[in-house]
Each structure stands twice: as structure tokens, then as C-alpha cells.
Amino acid sequence: MTIVDPEKIVVDPNVVNITINDKPVLARKGEVIIAAADRTEDFIPRFCYHPRMSSVGMCRQCLVEVETPRGPMMVVSCMTPVAEGQIVRTATDSVKKAQEGVLELLLANHPLDCPVCDKGGECPLQDQAFSHGPGESRFVEEKRHYEKPIAISDIVYLDRERCILCDRCTRFADEVAGDPLISFTSRGNDTQVLTFPEEPFSSYFSGNTVQICPVGALTAKPYRFKARPWDLNETETTCTSCSVGCRIVVQSSRDELVRYQGVDIDPVNWGWLCDRGRYNFESVNSTQRLTTPLIKSDSGLVPSSWSVALDSAARIIRHALSTSADSVAILGGARGTNEDAFAWAMLADELKINQRDSQLGDGLTPEIFNLAQATIDETCAASTIILLAPDLKEELPVLYLRIRDAAQKRNSRIIEFSSHDSGLTPYAWRSVAFEPGRQAQVVRETLELQEIKEQIQRGEVVVVLGRANLAENEAFTLHALGEILHALPNAKILPVLRRGNVRGAVAVGLTPQQNSGDAIDILTKAAAGKINCLILLGANPLADVADSILVKQALVQIKNVISIDTFVTSSNTNADVVFPAAAFAEKNGTTTNLEGRVSNVTQQITPRGTSRPDWMIATELGLSLGIDLGISSLDELHQKMISSIPEFSSCADNSAIQSDGVLMVSEASATISRGSVNLVDRNSYSYRLIVSRTMYDAAQSTITSNSLVGIITESTIYVHPLDLARIGVVDGTNIRVGVDEINIVLPVRAHSGVHRGTAWLPYNHTNVDIRPLLNIAADVVDVRIEQIK
Amino acid sequence: MSRLTEKNLVIAKEIIARYPRSKSALIPLLHLAQEQTGYISRDAMVHLGELVGVTSAEVYGTASFYEMFRFEPIGKYLINICGTMSCALMGAEELMHHAEKRLGVKAGGTTQDGLFTLAHAECQAACTEAPCLQVNYRYRLRVTATDLDNLIDDLQNGKLNDEIPAHGVLSKVRQLIPADRAVGAVDPELVTESPVWLNGKPAL
Numbered sequence: 001m002t003i004v005d006p007e008k009i010v011v012d013p014n015v016v017n018i019t020i021n022d023k024p025v026l027a028r029k030g031e032v033i034i035a036a037a038d039r040t041e042d043f044i045p046r047f048c049y050h051p052r053m054s055s056v057g058m059c060r061q062c063l064v065e066v067e068t069p070r071g072p073m074m075v076v077s078c079m080t081p082v083a084e085g086q087i088v089r090t091a092t093d094s095v096k097k098a099q100e101g102v103l104e105l106l107l108a109n110h111p112l113d114c115p116v117c118d119k120g121g122e123c124p125l126q127d128q129a130f131s132h133g134p135g136e137s138r139f140v141e142e143k144r145h146y147e148k149p150i151a152i153s154d155i156v157y158l159d160r161e162r163c164i165l166c167d168r169c170t171r172f173a174d175e176v177a178g179d180p181l182i183s184f185t186s187r188g189n190d191t192q193v194l195t196f197p198e199e200p201f202s203s204y205f206s207g208n209t210v211q212i213c214p215v216g217a218l219t220a221k222p223y224r225f226k227a228r229p230w231d232l233n234e235t236e237t238t239c240t241s242c243s244v245g246c247r248i249v250v251q252s253s254r255d256e257l258v259r260y261q262g263v264d265i266d267p268v269n270w271g272w273l274c275d276r277g278r279y280n281f282e283s284v285n286s287t288q289r290l291t292t293p294l295i296k297s298d299s300g301l302v303p304s305s306w307s308v309a310l311d312s313a314a315r316i317i318r319h320a321l322s323t324s325a326d327s328v329a330i331l332g333g334a335r336g337t338n339e340d341a342f343a344w345a346m347l348a349d350e351l352k353i354n355q356r357d358s359q360l361g362d363g364l365t366p367e368i369f370n371l372a373q374a375t376i377d378e379t380c381a382a383s384t385i386i387l388l389a390p391d392l393k394e395e396l397p398v399l400y401l402r403i404r405d406a407a408q409k410r411n412s413r414i415i416e417f418s419s420h421d422s423g424l425t426p427y428a429w430r431s432v433a434f435e436p437g438r439q440a441q442v443v444r445e446t447l448e449l450q451e452i453k454e455q456i457q458r459g460e461v462v463v464v465l466g467r468a469n470l471a472e473n474e475a476f477t478l479h480a481l482g483e484i485l486h487a488l489p490n491a492k493i494l495p496v497l498r499r500g501n502v503r504g505a506v507a508v509g510l511t512p513q514q515n516s517g518d519a520i521d522i523l524t525k526a527a528a529g530k531i532n533c534l535i536l537l538g539a540n541p542l543a544d545v546a547d548s549i550l551v552k553q554a555l556v557q558i559k560n561v562i563s564i565d566t567f568v569t570s571s572n573t574n575a576d577v578v579f580p581a582a583a584f585a586e587k588n589g590t591t592t593n594l595e596g597r598v599s600n601v602t603q604q605i606t607p608r609g610t611s612r613p614d615w616m617i618a619t620e621l622g623l624s625l626g627i628d629l630g631i632s633s634l635d636e637l638h639q640k641m642i643s644s645i646p647e648f649s650s651c652a653d654n655s656a657i658q659s660d661g662v663l664m665v666s667e668a669s670a671t672i673s674r675g676s677v678n679l680v681d682r683n684s685y686s687y688r689l690i691v692s693r694t695m696y697d698a699a700q701s702t703i704t705s706n707s708l709v710g711i712i713t714e715s716t717i718y719v720h721p722l723d724l725a726r727i728g729v730v731d732g733t734n735i736r737v738g739v740d741e742i743n744i745v746l747p748v749r750a751h752s753g754v755h756r757g758t759a760w761l762p763y764n765h766t767n768v769d770i771r772p773l774l775n776i777a778a779d780v781v782d783v784r785i786e787q788i789k
Numbered sequence: 790m791s792r793l794t795e796k797n798l799v800i801a802k803e804i805i806a807r808y809p810r811s812k813s814a815l816i817p818l819l820h821l822a823q824e825q826t827g828y829i830s831r832d833a834m835v836h837l838g839e840l841v842g843v844t845s846a847e848v849y850g851t852a853s854f855y856e857m858f859r860f861e862p863i864g865k866y867l868i869n870i871c872g873t874m875s876c877a878l879m880g881a882e883e884l885m886h887h888a889e890k891r892l893g894v895k896a897g898g899t900t901q902d903g904l905f906t907l908a909h910a911e912c913q914a915a916c917t918e919a920p921c922l923q924v925n926y927r928y929r930l931r932v933t934a935t936d937l938d939n940l941i942d943d944l945q946n947g948k949l950n951d952e953i954p955a956h957g958v959l960s961k962v963r964q965l966i967p968a969d970r971a972v973g974a975v976d977p978e979l980v981t982e983s984p985v986w987l988n989g990k991p992a993l
């Protein structure tokens with residue numbers, strides 16, 4: 001026997017020793033019993049407890065016994081913190097009796113309509129009624145009745161008869177999403193979850209409540225009565241609808257996508273998803289999907305075979321290259337996988353096409369990836385988070401959830417710089433407004449304030465950096481960043497460029513090479529007739545590029561357009577060749593999220609028609625051009641990518657890529673310095689434009705998703721209420737917005753989050769095209785807003 | 790339609806200022822809104838949400854928890870006739886019948902002119918003075934049929950305007966705390982001292 005000197009035992013103050021069912025368990029200080037038990041084999045039944053939300057003890061299902069000096073005591077394990085020496089029993093006779101009792105009461109008013117309930121088969125109530133329930137009910141009285149299901153939003157339906165009042169949905173809406181639009185109403189036997197009368201639960205995160213509802217009370221329109229859980233096939237993958245890269249499970253039935261569910265991974269999404277990412281799977285199923293290659297004919301695009309299409313594309317490219325390599329350009333590539341982008345970059349290398357850009361003039365220079373990078377976790381742990389970014393709630397929704405959480409529940413303070421109020425403004429410690437174009441100056445002055453200086457000295461500072469305003473020169477954002485880095489050389493950057501895999505596409509080389517110009521330069525050259533062939537890799541410049549006049553001119557001038565896409569779009573209707581691309585969930589590969597996290601995307605269904613992954617199209621097109629890229633399988637391509645792209649050298653571990661992902665290698669080699677642009681003053685009669693995206697805009701994947709298309713709102717311009725009074729029209733009436741000789745007519749609304757002298761114009765909405773107002777060459781855009789007489 | 794009036798808005802702001810967190814003022818504000826129109830309208834809930842910084846759904850969730858908040862219009866005078874044991878023994882049922890006949894509405898109904906709402910009530914804690922009723926929460930004790938008729942006459946003629954405010958309001962006297970006497974809004978998280986009742990300092 002070894003004798004241990006008690007003085008020498010190192011005690012971790014954060015570890016608490018307890019026993020659960022006579023087995024020793026190491027618990028963390030402050031955690032509740034059920035959380036500790038979840039790391040053992042002993043399952044404690046529960047309905048209301050959710051590890052990502054605060055405990056409320058609503059359902060009482062998690063009763064266990066804890067030894068006390070006066071004998072065993074029944075406690076709710078989701079509310080009772082662990083304590084040193086605590087003895088917990090989860091399956092004694094009295095615990096079983098108590099749990100059965102609670103279940104019997106929960107079932108008293110439950111309609112037991114499992115056969116017609118979407119949740120049946122994956123329902124915690126059903127499962128736990130079997131595992132921990134009494135087996136039968138003594139309740140013979142009439143059950144409570146409510147109108148079955150009521151729509152509480154465009155997407156979510158509520159069946160109050162099934163609800164067990166666990167407070168998960170209402171707690172989520174309040175605590176996690178910050179949209180408390182549903183609430184318990186009435187009391188006692190009449191208690192029910194409801195929205196405010198005639199006000200929908202229009203939260204961007206409503207789908208999460210459906211996922212976490214422990215019964216079938218909340219269901220979502222896109223999945224209602226589509227499939228039974230035991231018929232579903234599923235695979236774990238990564239959402240690429242935006243660059244947050246949430247981890248998801250993709251489920252299909254009969255080779256059709258039917259549902260996405262969030263997967264809880266610690267570094268990214270914690271199980272949450274946004275509704276756009278969750279429900280735009282409908283666009284993959286869309287009947288409008290391209291299923292065969294199309295080629296131009298006198299009567300427009302007509303279906304063709306792959307070989308004919310590849311031949312004609314090859315002919316076009318060869319012909320254009322015979323003039324000069326500079327007469328060919330590639331736009332796009334940020335919507336596919338890393339491997340897709342890599343294959344195209346290899347092909348472009350072979351063909352010496354330097355003009356390529358996966359950003360479409362709405363991002364920032366790739367140099368920002370070469371600054372000291374922060375992960376999402378590091379950002380949320382920083383004591384100061386500086387926001388110099390678009391509205392994260394609109395553009396990178398789950399990142400908004402994470403940062404909101406950091407500001408609300410952890411010790412981070414947000415200093416926001418923005419031109420109009422964002423979803424994070426209510427949670428910002430300081431929110432500093434600037435007129436578009438003035439951010440560098442405003443940042444400089446703000447950082448000199450005493451209280452701000454004190455705050456940023458408290459610890460780590462992370463700058464969340466992105467392009468907030470499409471009607472403003474990119475340089476302004478970089479200059480403002482330059483000011484921050486000048487004052488805080490150690491600040492790290494979380495770049496928030498929004499397109500799904502923009503980081504991966506840039507890393508593999510779908511970005512301007514050899515000092516050639518970016519997307520806007522390419523389009524400008526094209527408009528001047530200097531580009532003969534444009535290859536669109538899932539890009540729709542007519543919708544994506546802010547300056548529609550430029551794009552239109554360019555498309556008129558370009559001789560030949562080759563498009564790789566999942567749909568016919570406004571930009572490829574006149575293309576010479578359109579190749580049908582395999583969509584998300586129809587192909588394997590990897591993707592890179594905004595923090596540089598590489599994780600896998602997986603195939604769940606067969607590609608529609610004869611569509612193929614982009615990388616395969618690149619290889620085949622190469623062969624038609626007499627170039628062998630040397631790729632015979634995706635695996636080979638992936639290996640080639642990680643061995644030849646230094647950023648991906650960290651990605652050899654496949655099992656990590658298939659779960660939490662692996663951070664790509666980044667080197668802090670760039671510097672962004674201060675600078676200034678001579679900005680003209682706005683004349684007092686005009687309004688400086690802020691053009692930004694909202695979650696439900698007319699994006700291709702949204703307009704082709706049946707459940708989402710109805711949520712897209714019409715183009716509207718927002719001004720400060722006092723400015724609306726100055727214009728002299730009633731809220732909601734049509735007004736004329738003009739720049740020089742261009743005028744458009746659209747409704748105006750008062751918005752107290754918009755500052756005086758500015759106007760906020762959400763980008764890419766329906767009804768009115770606002771793009772003609774935007775001149776990409778201008779530093780800022782000032783518009784007239786006038787009554788229509 | 791019925792957001793708070795200018796006058797009530799002033800009172801509302803004064804009430805909000807009493808609390809460290811605005812949303813704590815919600816219940817008194819709901820009473821205020823009910824006082825204004827006799828019930829809590831949709832617009833009033835929206836307005837209160839704006840005033841205290843919560844969503845309308847949260848206002849509705851809170852308000853609907855309480856039985857005495859009403860969400861449907863009600864007569865100017867709410868007559869609650871007690872029907873619990875003592876009152877029942879002392880003729881409450883007959884009193885109710887009489888009231889129904891006199892007003893021409895059944896219990897629970899509102900007269901056509903919008904003046905009276907008649908309702909059953911449970912024990913109003915005046916059992917020794919049975920049968921009793923409350924009109925806009927003001928007691929009438931040992932009520933006979935004649936008393937009731939007189940009461941209704943008086944209310945119709947406006948004789949009781951001073952004593953009985955419209956719309957079933959609870960408060961007899963509106964509490965106004967002069968600014969110099971108010972403790973003011975202290976954020977509980979900023980309080981470092983122990984509460985007054987612990988450290989022995991006299992309360993205001």
C-alpha cells in the first residue's frame with residue numbers, strides 16, 4: 001500500500017467528486033447533476049433540460065434521489081448543482097415511482113395521436129413513456145382540447161394539445177435567439193404557448209424550436225407529413241449556405257431531401273441553425289433544377305448531351321485563348337467545395353487564366369486572411385469584440401447567436417461601428433454610428449476616448465471584419481481596420497465574408513493571380529469589349545454584383561459565356577453552354593468556413609438528372625481541351641489539394657474533418673495600414689445610401705424554396721422617422737429615389753435604427769431592382785428621395 | 790385605438806421610473822391601461838411593450854396570467870355580486886335575479902348602453918355583511934333589492950361619479966410618489982451594501 005501524504009494531493013478546485021448509482025463520477029464545479037450523469041451510462045429522463053440553455057425545472061421528469069443527513073431526498077437533477085461527496089441514485093424504486101407519476105401526469109392531457117404525429121418515432125415523450133413511464137394511464141376524463149395545429153409563422157405550426165409546457169421553445173426564443181415572440185399565456189390548466197395575437201413568430205431561428213420541442217407540438221411546414229423518422233436516411237455534413245459552416249445532419253427519404261437538423265459541435269453552431277440554412281434544402285429538390293447540359297441555339301437554350309456541351313465549351317475557350325489568355329476570365333467558385341474550387345484553379349493554371357475571382361465585388365481583399373486570425377471561440381472569449389461588419393443577424397445568423405451569447409452571458413463587450421442599427425446593437429456595450437465613408441475617422445476618434453481605451457486594455461481584442469455596405473468603396477472598411485490595427489497591433493481578425501466557401505476558394509487560388517484585377521476589373525474590362533469568354537462558376541453576376549449597369553454592359557460585350565450552375569439564372573440565359581452542377585448534398589468534399597475551419601460535406605442523394613460536381617466538370621473540360629489534370633477520383637483530388645496548398649497542410653486528419661473540422665494554416669504576414677480617401681460632403685438634401693443584405697432576399701436558393709419564397713419582402717427604402725417627415729410622405733407610400741438621371745420608385749418606411757441623412761436599402765429584394773442606383777466606381781452613393789407629385 | 794392617453798403616459802413614465810428595470814412596471818401599467826378603457830386592448834399591450842422594452846408577446850403572456858385583466862370591452866360599471874356561501878345564504882341568488890331583470894342582461898353580460906356589466910363573483914371577504922357586491926371594486930354591503938335599484942339609478946344619473954371611477958378600476962387613490970421622496974431606480978446588480986433591513990438603517 002502506498003501512503004499518500006494528504007498535503008501533497010493536488011486538488012483541482014473545479015472538480016467535484018460525486019457518485020451516481022454507486023459509481024464515482026468527476027463533475028465540474030457548478031454543473032447540475034443531470035449534466036454530470038450525461039457523461040455516464042445512466043440516463044436520467046428529461047424534457048425541459050437542454051444543455052445549451054438555462055435550467056428551469058419545468059417538467060419534473062428528471063427526479064433523482066440524493067443522500068442527505070436526513071435520508072434520501074427527491075430532487076430535480078436539472079436544477080440541483082453537484083456537491084463534493086454527493087451520492088445520487090437515479091433508479092431506486094421511489095425514483096421510478098416518482099418518474100412514472102410525472103409521466104402519467106404529463107400524459108393526462110396529451111392527445112396520444114402518435115400515429116399521425118410527425119414526431120412519432122423520434123419523440124422523447126414517446127420514448128420515455130416506454131422507458132420510464134407507467135405503461136398505462138388511469139386518466140379517463142375528457143382531455144383538454146385546442147384547435148389543431150395553428151400556424152404561428154410562415155414556417156412553424158403549433159399543436160397546443162401535444163404541448164407539455166416544457167418551456168424549451170419559449171426559452172430558446174428569449175435566451176438564445178433574443179426574439180421572445182412566443183410566450184406562455186394564461187395559467188393553470190389553460191396555460192399555452194402563443195404568439196401575440198396576429199403577430200407571427202417571425203424569428204430567423206424558429207426552426208430550432210421545432211428541433212428541440214420534445215413532443216410533436218411544434219412542426220415545420222417543409223417537413224410536415226413528408227416522412228417517418230424510421231424511413232429517413234441521413235448523413236452528417238456542413239451547411240454551406242453561408243460561411244459560418246454550421247454542422248448539420250441531412251436527411252432524405254426516397255432520394256429527396258426532407259429535413260436538415262442541427263448538430264451540436266462546440267466550436268461552431270452549438271446545435272443551432274438559421275431558418276434559411278435549415279429550409280433552403282427545398283431548392284435542391286426544386287423542379288426547376290438543371291438536369292442536362294444546355295447549349296445556345298436560335299430558339300434559346302436547348303438540352304444537349306455532355307459530350308456536345310463539353311466540345312462546344314472547349315471550342316469556345318480554345319478560340320478565346322488563341323487571342324490571349326487575358327481574354328478569358330472566371331467568376332465564382334465560392335459556392336462549391338474546396339475540391340471543386342481547387343480543380344477549377346488547376347485548370348485555370350494550366351490555361352494560364354489569371355483573371356479569376358470568387359468574390360463578386362462585395363467582399364474584401366483576401367489580404368485580410370493573412371492577418372492574425374481569430375476563431376469563433378476566440379472571438380467569443382475576447383474581452384472586447386469590435387464589430388466592423390455587416391449585420392450578422394442578417395448575413396451570418398448563427399455567428400450572431402454566438403456573439404450575442406458572448407455579450408449576454410459571458411464577459412465580452414461589443415464595440416460596434418456601423419452605419420445603421422444591427423441585430424447586435426441592443427447587445428453592444430457601445431455602438432458608434434458613422435456616415436458611410438467616415439468610418440476611419442470615427443474609429444480613430446472613438447479609440448482615443450478614455451473609457452474605450454480602458455476597455456480595450458482589459459484583454460484580448462478581436463475585430464469582426466466584413467463588408468457592411470455595398471454602396472461604399474471597400475477601401476473605407478480597410479482604412480478603418482488600419483486605424484484599429486494601428487491602435488491595437490495585437491488585435492486578431494475574424495473575417496466574415498459571407499459566401500459559403502469563399503475562404504476555401506481563395507485559398508486554392510480562385511482569386512486574382514499575377515496582379516490581375518478583381519471581379520469588378522474583369523467586368524469593367526468586359527464592358528470595354530476586352531473579354532471574349534467568361535466562365536461563371538455558380539456565379540450570377542446580374543444578381544450578385546451591386547452595379548447592374550456595369551454587368552449588363554459586360555454581358556452584352558462578352559462574346560461567349562460558359563456557366564456551371566444548378567439553375568438557369570438571369571446571367572446565364574444567354575450563355576453559350578450551361579453545365580448542370582450537382583448541388584449541396586449531392587456531392588462529397590470539404591468546405592472551409594469563415595474562421596478557416598475545414599470540414600466535410602457529404603453526399604446524401606443522387607445528383608438530379610445528369611448533373612455533376614464542379615470538379616468533375618473541370619476535369620472533363622480539361623480533357624476536352626487536351627489537358628489531363630491527373631484526377632481520377634475525389635479522394636485523389638483531395639490528397640493533391642492538401643499536399644499542394646500550404647493552407648490545407650493541416651487537413652490530413654480525416655476523422656477531425658468529419659466532426660469538428662480542422663483549422664487551416666494561416667500566417668500573419670499581411671499589414672493593413674491607415675489611409676484616407678477624399679470624400680465629398682453629402683449635400684444636405686440627399687441621403688447617403690447603405691445597401692446591405694437581409695436574410696430573406698431573392699437569393700437563388702431562397703426563391704426556389706417553396707416555404708421560403710413567400711417570406712421574401714419587396715424592395716423598400718428605410719429612413720429615419722424625422723427624415724420621413726421631412727420628405728413629407730406617409731409611412732409606406734411610394735417615393736422616387738434618384739441618382740443623376742436614374743430614378744426608381746419604391747415604398748419608403750420610417751426606421752428608428754437608420755440615422756438622419758442616410759437611407760438603408762436592403763439589397764436584392766423583389767419587385768423593384770435597386771441596382772441601377774449603385775455605381776461601383778463611386779466612393780459612396782448619395783440619393784435624392786422625393787415625393788411623387 | 791387605445792394606446793395610453795397623453796395623461797396616462799405621464800403617469801406611466803412616473804411608474805416606470807420607480808423601478809430599476811423598466812419591465813418590472815408592467816403589472817401597474819396593465820392596471821393603468823385597464824383603467825383607461827375597462828379592458829386591455831391589443832394596442833395597449835403593444836404600447837406597454839414599447840414603453841418597458843419587451844415584446845408584445847411578453848406583455849400578453851404576463852397579462853393573460855391574471856384573471857382580473859380583461860381583454861374584451863366591458864361596461865363602465867362592473868357589478869360583481871358575490872355568490873359564495875354566506876352571501877348565498879343571505880339571498881345573493883335572489884339579488885342576482887333582481888339585477889338581471891333590472892338590467893335586462895344575464896350574469897356575464899353587458900347592457901346595450903355599455904353602462905353595466907353584471908358578473909358573478911366568489912367570496913369578497915365581506916361575509917359578515919352578506920349579501921354583498923362590488924361595483925368597480927367598491928363595496929356595497931347588506932344589499933337589498935331596493936339598494937340595488939337605487940345604486941343603479943345613482944350610477945345612471947352620475948351621482949356617484951366622484952366615488953366610483955369608470956371601468957372597474959382597482960386603485961382607490963392613485964399613488965403619486967413625489968420625486969424627492971422616491972427611492973429611485975437602483976439596478977440591483979450595482980447594489981453593494983446589504984439591504985436596509987439587514988444593516989439596520991431606517992427605511993424611508
Ligand code: SF4
Nearest residue numbers: 163164166167169213
Ligand atoms: S411547444 Fe414544445 S418546446 Fe414549446 S413548451 Fe410545448 S412541448 Fe415545450
Ligand code: SF4
Nearest residue numbers: 239241242245246277
Ligand atoms: S448560419 Fe449559415 S451555415 Fe449556419 S445554418 Fe445558417 S446559412 Fe447555414
Ligand code: FES
Nearest residue numbers: 049059060062078
Ligand atoms: S428536465 Fe429537469 S425538470 Fe425538466
Ligand code: FES
Nearest residue numbers: 871876912913915
Ligand atoms: S361569501 Fe360573499 S363576501 Fe364572503
